[in-house]
Amino acid sequence: xxxxxxxxxxxxxxxxxxxxxxxxxxxxxxxxxxxxxxxxxxxxxxxxxxxxxxxxxxxxxxxxxxxxxxxxxxxxxxxxxxxxxxxxxxxxxxxxxxxxxxxxxxxxxxxxxxxxxxxxxxxxxxxxxxxxxxxxxxxxxxxxxxxxxxxxxxxxxxxxxxxxxxxxxxxxxxxxxxxxxxxxxxxxxxxxxxxxxxxxxxxxxxxxxxxxxxxxxxxxxxxxxxxxxxxxxxxxxxxxxxxxxxxxxxxxxxxxxxxxxxxxxxxxxxxxxxxxxxxxxxxxxxxxxxxxxxxxxxxxxxxxxxxxxxx
Numbered sequence: 001x002x003x004x005x006x007x008x009x010x011x012x013x014x015x016x017x018x019x020x021x022x023x024x025x026x027x028x029x030x031x032x033x034x035x036x037x038x039x040x041x042x043x044x045x046x047x048x049x050x051x052x053x054x055x056x057x058x059x060x061x062x063x064x065x066x067x068x069x070x071x072x073x074x075x076x077x078x079x080x081x082x083x084x085x086x087x088x089x090x091x092x093x094x095x096x097x098x099x100x101x102x103x104x105x106x107x108x109x110x111x112x113x114x115x116x117x118x119x120x121x122x123x124x125x126x127x128x129x130x131x132x133x134x135x136x137x138x139x140x141x142x143x144x145x146x147x148x149x150x151x152x153x154x155x156x157x158x159x160x161x162x163x164x165x166x167x168x169x170x171x172x173x174x175x176x177x178x179x180x181x182x183x184x185x186x187x188x189x190x191x192x193x194x195x196x197x198x199x200x201x202x203x204x205x206x207x208x209x210x211x212x213x214x215x216x217x218x219x220x221x222x223x224x225x226x227x228x229x230x231x232x233x234x235x236x237x238x239x240x241x242x243x244x245x246x247x248x249x250x251x252x253x254x255x256x257x258x259x260x261x262x263x264x265x266x267x268x269x270x271x272x273x274x275x276x277x278x279x280x281x282x283x284x285x286x287x288x289x290x291x292x293x294x295x296x297x298x299x300x301x302x303x304x305x306x307x308x309x310x311x
Contacts, residue, residue: 024133025131026131035150038122038152040148040150045145051139069170078103078109080177081296082171084171102254104183108177118169128154129158134157134158140156140162183257185256188248192279194274194275194277196304204225204226217237219236255286256276265291272304
């Protein structure tokens with residue numbers, strides 16, 4: 001059993017259901033087994049996004065309009081990511097892009113666990129509502145996991161899933177994390193080599209190695225095997241612009257902080273990994289990282305594309 005545990009069988013109650021051929025409408029369900037009180041004191045994933053109410057208790061909200069907050073354990077630390085939008089744009093969809101990330105001490109999860117209980121975020125657990133014609137996360141979603149296997153899951157693509165107070169408190173907790181102790185990581189310009197590996201069925205594979213030489217040149221060598229017994233090999237130079245793009249992807253998306261992230265709940269169909277060998281001999285190995293915000297996960301695949309398809 002992985003850190004997310006085994007999921008208890010759902011008992012689903014249909015609250016609203018669109019009729020066949022109906023244009024628009026809302027589908028809503030409630031998992032009757034979803035707990036409203038979480039017993040575990042060990043959180044292993046926090047993944048929350050929500051638009052926040054424009055008005056709260058009759059007072060106009062002028063400070064925080066939507067929030068995306070994410071935290072997952074990574075090698076004894078906590079990998080945290082947040083984007084909080086402080087300008088109101090009526091039709092802008094909530095997005096994880098353009099946020100900030102850091103690797104912080106693992107004690108951050110203890111604070112989050114207490115905060116979730118204090119805010120009673122499990123109150124809506126098991127509720128899911130989809131209003132057709134609206135973006136998937138126009139309202140928001142809550143996805144929280146515990147080491148015991150307990151989970152909090154609910155979503156609504158029409159209305160905010162968080163109260164304004166809850167959004168503000170979560171934003172304050174993440175801001176404190178970013179402003180507190182963080183883990184210093186290597187820089188992308190310290191890389192000597194990047195090694196990408198993909199294993200496919202029937203013994204197929206792709207291996208690509210990007211080597212950064214001391215004279216500034218970069219070479220990409222690739223070996224691939226498909227269904228036939230033949231192995232195809234090639235080697236090509238990589239231009240300075242592409243090499244700079246790869247370094248930028250590593251730094252801006254925090255790839256060096258991904259090591260130790262939990263395995264995804266749903267496995268990819270192909271096994272992939274990327275190893276970074278630094279000039280001082282240290283090695284950092286990561287996978288695609290399904291337990292990551294979408295805006296960061298794309299960096300792995302962008303580098304894979306440069307190493308295996310374009311060269």
